Amino acid sequence: MPAALPPATALGRRLRAARLAKELTQAQLGELLFGEEDPNVAAPRVSRWERGLHKPDLNTIERLAKLLDLPAAYFVASSEVLAEAILLISQLNPRQQKQALALLRRLADDA
Missing domain, CATH: 1.10.260.40 (lambda repressor-like DNA-binding domains)
Incomplete structure (x- = not known):
């Protein structure tokens, strides 16, 4: 083959x-x-x-x-980084997903 x-x-x-x-x-x-x-x-x-x-x-x-x-x-997802982030966040429970989102918002605010 x-x-x-x-x-x-x-x-x-x-x-x-x-x-x-x-x-x-x-x-x-x-x-x-x-x-x-x-x-x-x-x-x-x-x-x-x-x-x-x-x-x-x-x-x-x-x-x-x-x-x-x-x-x-x-x-x-438009990039490998976004694809991996989607995978990682999808593996978290709902409480952890909210925490991850809050962390991402803080990072975006600091940018």
């Missing part, structure tokens, strides 16, 4: 990393996302997203995020 091509976009890289972290193949993720749709369609669709050839619509991004236990905003 040929080596996988590297993802060409931030969304593609994040999607691939999240899929692999859940130990899912592209076909498995496609089946979870699209149900019993033909695997000859679902897996290539996931592959095209990961390689940056196509971009899933927002509804699909939200469904992917739910399947992968991640916030949808993580996939569309």
